[in-house]
Amino acid sequence: MGSPGRAHEGAEAGATAETGLPYFRYHPDPVATGSVRASTRACACCGRARGWIYTATFYSAQEIDGPFCPWCIADGSAADRFTGEFTDSYGLDGVSRAVLHEVTRRTPGFSAWQDPHWLVHCRDAAAFLGEADYPQLARHPEALAALRSTLRLDGRHDENQLEHFLTHLGQGSTIALLFRCTVCATELAYADAS
Numbered sequence: 387m388g389s390p391g392r393a394h395e396g397a398e399a400g401a402t403a404e405t406g407l408p409y410f411r412y413h414p415d416p417v418a419t420g421s422v423r424a425s426t427r428a429c430a431c432c433g434r435a436r437g438w439i440y441t442a443t444f445y446s447a448q449e450i451d452g453p454f455c456p457w458c459i460a461d462g463s464a465a466d467r468f469t470g471e472f473t474d475s476y477g478l479d480g481v482s483r484a485v486l487h488e489v490t491r492r493t494p495g496f497s498a499w500q501d502p503h504w505l506v507h508c509r510d511a512a513a514f515l516g517e518a519d520y521p522q523l524a525r526h527p528e529a530l531a532a533l534r535s536t537l538r539l540d541g542r543h544d545e546n547q548l549e550h551f552l553t554h555l556g557q558g559s560t561i562a563l564l565f566r567c568t569v570c571a572t573e574l575a576y577a578d579a580s
């Protein structure tokens with residue numbers, strides 16, 4: 387389970403200063419979200435054991451012997467060398483090629499039941515803050531409202547069923563993925579189900 391609250395409050399100054407990790411504009415606290423964790427394992431790209439490894443998705447046709455370090459994600463060397471992407475470009479509509487490239491090839495992805503995807507706001511990719519169950523999402527009312535209207539548009543017209551779905555996020559096979567717009571700071575979320 388991620389920690390959206392912490393990521394929300396101190397990612398830029400906090401995470402990078404504490405850990406010395408590279409800063410990811412679209413995934414500001416990958417330690418809090420669980421996509422990067424402390425480890426003594428060596429990176430499959432640079433061969434160095436730098437204390438941190440990436441734990442989430444990487445899509446490549448090649449066989450890769452082990453995890454990557456965050457630095458080989460940040461500088462694009464892992465994606466280049468193994469011709470892969472950390473996140474599918476699905477959903478990243480309306481952003482520039484540079485942003486698309488940064489999110490899919492130079493940003494840690496995250497694990498989800500369905501193929502993870504990035505939310506877009508103000509024609510830029512949003513920053514991934516982590517998973518949220520209902521109590522966590524309720525502390526981000528803007529994101530909760532955004533998710534509610536998305537679900538209505540997707541055809542959940544029965545208000546009781548909709549509220550039941552929302553209040554049970556995190557209790558079974560559903561979870562919310564929380565984001566924040568990198569331009570206007572609006573909070574967003576989508577629901578993931580197994």
Ligand SMILES: [Zn+2]
Nearest residue numbers: 429432455458
């Ligand atoms: Zn590396």
Ligand SMILES: [Zn+2]
Nearest residue numbers: 507508567570
């Ligand atoms: Zn925005």
